[in-house]
Amino acid sequence: MTKNLLKVFNEKWNSYKHRFIPWIAINLRKNERTLRKVKEGSQDKLVPDEKVAASLLKLFRDLLKNDLGRKQTVLHMLPEPSRNAYQSPQSAVMPFKKLSRHRDPCELMLDSLGFCIERRPSSLKNAGTGVFVTMGMVPKGAMVAMYPGTVYQKYEPIFFQSLGNPFVFRCIDGVLIDGNDKGISKIVYRSCSGRDRLGPFSLSDSTWLTACPENPLAVGQYVNNCSNEKAANVYYQEFDVPEKFPLELRQYLPNVNYGHNTQLPLRCVVLVALRDIDSGEELFSNYYTIIH
Numbered sequence: 001m002t003k004n005l006l007k008v009f010n011e012k013w014n015s016y017k018h019r020f021i022p023w024i025a026i027n028l029r030k031n032e033r034t035l036r037k038v039k040e041g042s043q044d045k046l047v048p049d050e051k052v053a054a055s056l057l058k059l060f061r062d063l064l065k066n067d068l069g070r071k072q073t074v075l076h077m078l079p080e081p082s083r084n085a086y087q088s089p090q091s092a093v094m095p096f097k098k099l100s101r102h103r104d105p106c107e108l109m110l111d112s113l114g115f116c117i118e119r120r121p122s123s124l125k126n127a128g129t130g131v132f133v134t135m136g137m138v139p140k141g142a143m144v145a146m147y148p149g150t151v152y153q154k155y156e157p158i159f160f161q162s163l164g165n166p167f168v169f170r171c172i173d174g175v176l177i178d179g180n181d182k183g184i185s186k187i188v189y190r191s192c193s194g195r196d197r198l199g200p201f202s203l204s205d206s207t208w209l210t211a212c213p214e215n216p217l218a219v220g221q222y223v224n225n226c227s228n229e230k231a232a233n234v235y236y237q238e239f240d241v242p243e244k245f246p247l248e249l250r251q252y253l254p255n256v257n258y259g260h261n262t263q264l265p266l267r268c269v270v271l272v273a274l275r276d277i278d279s280g281e282e283l284f285s286n287y288y289t290i291i292h
């Protein structure tokens, strides 16, 4: 009898794939209506990877063009056709200083993607910081944010980093992403990011660990959970960076592998809009996913 009960409990627990580890145990019963269910073996993707890649490439190219003054060393290492894609004939001969026109990333994001997101105090009581659309409008199906952090494969050690850490995100396939911008998590990210370079090319962005991320999408770890009153307006989708992703744009990717010799593509997680989201609205995701 006890054995049977244990078996049933085990099966139920194993089929339950929560997105955030410490959050579930306390809040599951309060929030049954906000569970998201996906079919076994499904990749849980509502928009194709090509669409995600196209938005990332557009924003990252605009970010690089906006920062030519500081990125000259990297640009000079590129083959001429790639270099020309970022600079106009005049900018190629302009003095270094005159190129640094550096626009505000939020303003640039508005021009590039049609909206801007920022961290603000949440509209929910006692929910800390949240993420808001502060300008423009996010159309349904658009990528609206990225979940930054260190990527751990299932077999890699994360015990100390995960203690009391509400930012450990679990992908559908069990890969974990630690998006905490403080303490040991921050040290680990910085160290892995500094390690993984290709000559002058940085392969990941560390500025999401500060108050002013260079890539303004990289605040997805601050998106709060939906509730019975506030329905989810975004959902998480895994995105593996394709091999052909341009080397010079990888510096804006806010993820890095914990293991240094992994042959696997870099795992990113993006948040995609479930409906049109207007300026002034807070983003809410769903922390619970049941695989059935």
Ligand SMILES: C[S@@+](CC[C@H](N)C(=O)[O-])C[C@H]1O[C@@H](n2cnc3c(N)ncnc32)[C@H](O)[C@@H]1O
Pocket: 020, 023, 122, 124, 125, 126, 127, 128, 129, 130, 166, 167, 221, 222, 223, 224, 225, 226, 227
């Ligand atoms: C991934 S973090 C989100 C960012 C968090 N709001 C912050 O300021 O650090 C998850 C934590 O946010 C809080 N949180 C998320 N959704 C919430 C909600 N609907 N109501 C209350 N607190 C929430 C919980 O403390 C949870 O452990």
